[in-house]
Amino acid sequence: MNELLYLGITEILENLRAKEFSAEELTCAYLERIQETERRVHAYLSVLGDEAISVARAADRKIRAGDHDSPLLGIPVAVKDLLCMNGVKTTCASRILENFEAPYDATVVTRLKDAGAVILGKLNMDEFAMGSSCEQSAFGTTHNPWNLKTIPGGSSGGSAAAVAARSCVVSLGSDTGGSIRQPAACCGVVGMKPTYGRISRYGLIAFASSLDQIGPFAKNVRDAAILLGTVSGHDPRDSTSADEPVPDYTESLEAGVRGLKIGIPTEYFIEGMNPEVEAAVREAVSVFEEQGAEILEISLPHTEYALPVYYILAPAEASSNLARYDGVRYGVRKDGESAYGSLFGMYSASRENGFGDEVKRRIMLGTYALSSGYYDAFYTKAQKVRTLICRDFKAAFDMVDIVLSATAPTPAFEIGERLDDPISMYLSDILTIPCNLAGLPGISQPCGFTSGGLPIGLQLVGKPFAEKTILQTAAAFEMATTHHKVLPPL
């Protein structure tokens, strides 16, 4: 592997400024790496070779002109294929958007471009971000770089796998119920879902609007902090984006955890949890203890309801958000039988052919939950329980600064293993979903490996807009351990 591919953002920026290598050389190294790994990993749905090189050249000109202000100048990044990028295909890994070329940039894409980043391409995912394995992609599954027979997690499987495979420096994904943290855990990288509203959702193709949040993937905490700081902040195009100042997330990365209160929720050590995962998490707890953190047992009593609540609310919102894919204005249209009249025949045929099984399943679940006569029993009740889950966290955060758990109850499973069993697939997100329902920030970072060599993820959840505390805590763990330095056998 080219040695340039080992470098983090800070080191790259130093080297670029010192003219040790050029942004173009770096981008070419990554494009070569993509060529080398994609046959096996399939993290990318599209690669922007020539465009990336010309952006890298522009970065080199800026570096020569003495630009020291662009935080990602010349850094090769990649984004999940549900982030719109002007003139580039944005498919959501769905047949229905197979030919959709976005005519505008998502706010995060604008911010990446403004920061000087070189966007290498668009990353694979479960269709419309619905899934935990990347197997629901209409364009082929992504393979886990640690073991090509296993899933990379999902839905942002491509974003996690690309960072793990060193086929981009950092990437962006999105997290609705764990879609950043669970694949980060599966692929042994750092993945963060910030507070709801921290990053603009404008240009993020919606799955469940009240839960979706964009976030960074990186091979270390510092890179995640830099990327997070670059794309965060209020956006007038997104009413749900928060008007909160964006701090320098890298500032306190070396501050340690002495005196920090870390809560361990008893409810998160669930039955059926993989013993190696549990052992790694317990081991992480003792690392924090050694570093001077105070460990407290806490309770989040409504945890068991998080999964059912999520599987009412997220599909309800999805059934609405996906109503626009009707074959009329963009995407794939299929003319139908005239059995329902030609218009409704076209709708049915376009949606039947355009959406995959999991997407259809969730549209049906959500349509049912919102139907008259069922709305109160499902949607309204789920909202009430969501409030109880929020209160659990609020009470917990009166006592602790961080809530610690495993990211997922098991390591990456084999491709195909859970495909016919949606419930077992849904259980992959049982530890990540509560955080989305409460709108809280959470991170997953590597905390060990199974005997089979698969990474294990540690999840740290913080108070609203306490990303800085979370990153500081994760950085302390990273400094005390070496898991993040192990590379996949690719």
Add this chain to the structure above:
Amino acid sequence: MTYETVIGLEVHAQLDTKSKIFCGSSAAFGGDPNEHTCTVDLGLPGVLPVLNREVVEYTLRLGLAVGGDIASVCRFARKHYFYPDLPKGYQISQYEEPICTGGSVHFVTKDGREVRINLTRIHMEEDAGKLIHGDELGDPKHSYSDLNRAGVPLLEIVSEPELRNPEDAESYMRKLRTLVRYLGISDGNMQEGSLRCDANISLRLLGNEKFGEKVEIKNMNSFRNLRRALEYEEKRQSEILDSGGVIHQETRLWDESAGVTRGMRTKEYAHDYRYFPDPDLVPLTVDRKWLDEIRAKMPELPDAKSRRFQDEFGLPRYDAEVLTAEKELAAYFDRVVVTAGEEQAKTASNWVMGDVLRLLNEQKIAIEECPISPEQLAKMILLITDGVISGKIAKSVFDAMAESGEDPETIVEEKGLKQITDTDAIGSVVEEVLASNPDEVEAYQGGKTKLMGFFVGQVMKATQGKANPKALQEILRERLGS
């Protein structure tokens, strides 16, 4: 049997804001197809709505005008259905938490009854686009969608079922139009669709408390059609009930040319809209300070203006209602009174409601385009009261003003229309008239006093109408010895 009619109206008023309700596209009427669109109103993947503050301000104006309860926090909801003019597959509207509830609309009927209709609610929503069917473009196999209108802000104003006849429904609708125009929030044009209405109508036996089964009527695009459709439906329903039949709840379309309502196929309206709060929009908070600012900027409303015209100017209620029905007409009238003086208000009202409105009708123009300025009309009225011209001559001065736009003084001067008040001058004409009509003089003196009119006419003819009528009467009586 005797039935009581029960009518409730759902009115949609298109707001006159510069941009659309959830994006920056122009909300202007017309334009080439899809000219006024952007990523947001086209419903592209990934876009988000952002509420236009002006839409809320306009809505609050109406809410305050009808005395409704303004919610301190309200929400938007999604209403789902599939149609090619609805780009997102849902319309953003308000459902369980509208911005305004209650309030009422007051109007006076032609026969002078005062009616007050309570409102259920007022809420904000976005309009859909429209379809252009290919057969209009020589392409029968395709339809095209024009999304210029998609996202244009609408208010839905829902009345309680308190209207009792089609005429009142029309008056209510007219009053709503007056209100939105006074408030400057909508042009209220029914033909162009900026004011639309659906009506719910049912019949019940007089004295019954329970409402009958209701029918919804759509597609009435003028005040007249609203009344005609309701009159038709009233008759249709009473005939069914009289013959022992039952009314089925349904939606019917008004067919203007045939003058009938027709049932829609059930499939066309059998929707489950699956409303739920729009998660892309945060709850809307309206604080007292904002409301106070809007209240401070409110114009004088029609009811207050009508009361002022009655109390301060002593106008009859009918005059006051007619003059205040249009904000611009009321403003015109107000300016006439300012120049002519309050004591001339009733005369001014007669001129405005009579000759001015006739002139506008004939020329098919709006009051703002009236060739006679309110100041000119006022000066003309003062010429009458000062005895410079007679009321009769004033009519021709008015016509000349309408024609040339010149000041009344100029016209009177140029055409020599000044009234003859000089009794000597009138006296000599009277002498001439009496001398050339000896038979009539004799008949008059023999008791046929009705001939007074004849003599007046003759003198007026001889003076081209310029003789002061009062002076003339006196002189005639004197000379004829009665």
